[in-house]
Amino acid sequence: MKKPLVVGITGGIGSGKTTVVEIFKKLNVPVYIADKKAKSLMQNDSNLIKRIKKSFGDQSYDINGNLNSTYLSNIVFNDSKKLASLNSIVHPAVRKDFQSWLSQQRAKYILYESALIFEHEQQDKFDCIILVTAPREVRIKRVQKRDNCSANDVIKRIDNQMDEKIKIKKADIIIENIKYKELSQKISSINYKILTKLY
Structure with missing residues (x-):
């Protein structure tokens, strides 16, 4: 049997990687959370x-x-x-x-989720890379709510990570994660694209 494609999924703090991964799981895509x-x-x-x-x-x-x-x-x-x-x-x-x-694994493709794929220069190890993004202010609010911390603390953490603009240039597929309903539709479409075009 053909080996599964290995798709990396990454994104900065507060981008909503976990939400995206959960939707892929519902589509029966195996996920390895590094x-x-x-x-x-x-x-x-x-x-x-x-x-x-x-x-x-x-x-x-x-x-x-x-x-x-x-x-x-x-x-x-x-x-x-x-x-x-x-x-x-x-x-x-x-x-x-x-x-x-x-x-x-016996699926056609799997997801390898890690926040630091680009930081650790691992991009060459994947058949393609999905980047999850969200506007900066949305990310700040999400992390504040999740970690019960100040906006300044979140900004420091964001600024310590690689600039999102650099990641966008390096990624193959971009998922902008703002509204959940639209997100599910986007991911269904990406799942189809991976299965038909990449496999």
Whole structure:
């Protein structure tokens, strides 16, 4: 049987990737959510846990063996070298897990969801890339509501990510996520396009 096409799906904070992914799931498209899987592997993969403790100290996990996300975040988000070090430990484990998951899929195409496809220069690994976008003010309001934080906090997070204009030039398909009703129609049309034109 032909291997599924691998379609990347990405977008900045507050763009509404999760909503878009849920609609694709309703169309029976298998989805691999890289960030969620990375957290799961960091919590459950014994080899990964050993390597993280060796690089960042035993405090990376609490006494119950749970990942100490606050401790790790404080280290890596204030030091780009430490962040690169953590990525070099976690990313290969995620890639290996993804390849194992992909080998079990029987759909015509799958989605690989990650916020940082372009930031990590992974775009060449996909048959095509979907970018989810939304106006800046919409994104700010969404994240404020979701995370119960100030507009300034959200703006800082947005400004730390790659400029959306650059991502638009790099992406193959753009989904502007503003109204849910229109979104469902757009995604049905994109699903058809992927199945007929790309496959």
